[in-house]
Amino acid sequence: MLTIASTPVLYPLTDRAVLSLSGEDRVKYLQGQVTCDVAALEAGDATPGGHCDSKGKLWAPFWLANLGEQLLLLLNRSLVARQLPELKKFAVFAKTDVEDVSERWQVFGLAGEGLSHWLNHHVGDGNLWQGGIVIPVAAEHALLVLPVEAELPELPRGSEQEWLGLMIQAGLPDMSAEHQGEYIPQMLNLQALGGISFTKGCYMGQEIVARAKYRGANKKAMFVLVGKATDKIAVNQDLELQLGDNWRRAGTVLSHWQQGEDCLLTAVLNKDLDADTVFRLKDQPDSRLQLHPLPYDLVD
Template sequence: MFTIASSPRLYPLTDRAVISLTGDERVKYLQGQVTCDVTALNAGDACPGGHCDSKGKLWASFWLANLGEQLLLVLNRSLVARQLPELKKFAVFSKVDIEDVSAQWQICGLAGEGLSHWLSHEVGDGNLWQGGVVMPVAAEHALLLLPKDAVLPELPQGDEQEWQGLMLQAGLPDMSAEHQGEYIPQMLNLQAIGGISFNKGCYMGQETVARAKYRGANKKAMFILEGEVEGEVAVNQDLELQLGDNWRRAGTVLSVCQQGNHCLLTSVLNKDLDADTVLRVKEQPDSRLRLRPLPYELAD
């Protein structure tokens, strides 16, 4: 549906938010809150991760970057209203300042053949650049965070929907407020893309995450679906699974990108689905969606 451009493109993004952590105990504090290993990140490094409640259900999935004196979380803007107060809940006991700094940053996607070569020429060895950071998220795909007063690179620009489609094809999770408190991290495949450390110390929701891995407690995963629909498809719409002549509820739309009647979306579904499973959007009985292979191996 979406083909990566033959040369690097810039995708200005409007639906992302940025949360900042500063202060002497920023790393220690965040390490006790999220699924990824914050202590493993040097200045310029980045990784995916999740922030859970005490029961292991996600408040947010995100990308985390270490800018040296500052940690930045990049996430879906709709998550901030509920997630930020939860992240700050215990901050009064630590030397850390946490705030929504979205207005201070320009957030863009970078993608295209030759992007890694372009970055090595423009950015150099590290990922810190012009007071911001480049965050690789997949092969020849990256997020770019630059201060508001920085000059964006002179590259052809693509639209936000195209970037969303590229992220869906890469199997990268993007949850919205509608799904907060519903999924554990493994249901969004965070373990498959390096977003969960099973060797770090305690963090919020760790017992549930560990149980899902070591006891096989998780029976769901995020899948990519593609096909034809009858009308507009939105986040949280119900999806149905075909069983002979009947249809049964299977899950909801996690994130979606649509061009006309052609639709690409992600959904959390049972892990044991057959590759030839047929699904549809519940309100659109003539729609048909099929599973698209994930670009990585799933693991508990």
């Protein structure tokens, strides 16, 4: 539904927060807090990941980048009020400073045909650039995190809403405060994206996350839906699936893109759905949605 631009486009993102971890114990500390393998990252590396409560429910999905002297977490700004105090809670016992540094950084999406070539020409080897970092997130899609004083690349500008649609098409999860504490990481497909390490050892919620893998306890996953909606879509809006002449609640809207009546959205749904299942937004009975294939396999 959304077509990637024929040349690289820069998408200013205002809804991303940037958290920083610095200090000599930053890697060791974060390793014991999140789902991804922080210790495996060299300077310039990045990975998706999740920060959970003790019951394995997500405070936040994020992108983690290693800048060498500090670690940066990129996440939905609405999550910070509840998530940051949890991340800082035990930092007082480690040589680690955890801060919201969003005002010091500017965050952009980068996408378009030829982006890899453009990055090779302008950024060169590695992903560190102008005191910031390029984070590859999908084929010909990347996040660009630069200090506020850095010079921006001379590229066409795109809209934040379009970037969100591109991320939905790529099957990449985004979550707002409305859903904090509801989903384990596998329900947002973090294991399929390399955002969960099952070998690194303990972290907050690790026992629950591991049990979901090894005992098959998780029956849900994040799916992409495509279709038509007559009115504006909202996060946490109820979704229904069709069963004969009836409709049954299926889940809620996680993230969405909309242009006119055309829409894309993500939702956490049961994994045993038929490929031709018909959905609608509960408050928009004339809307119709169907499953859009994920660009990756759903592994446990």
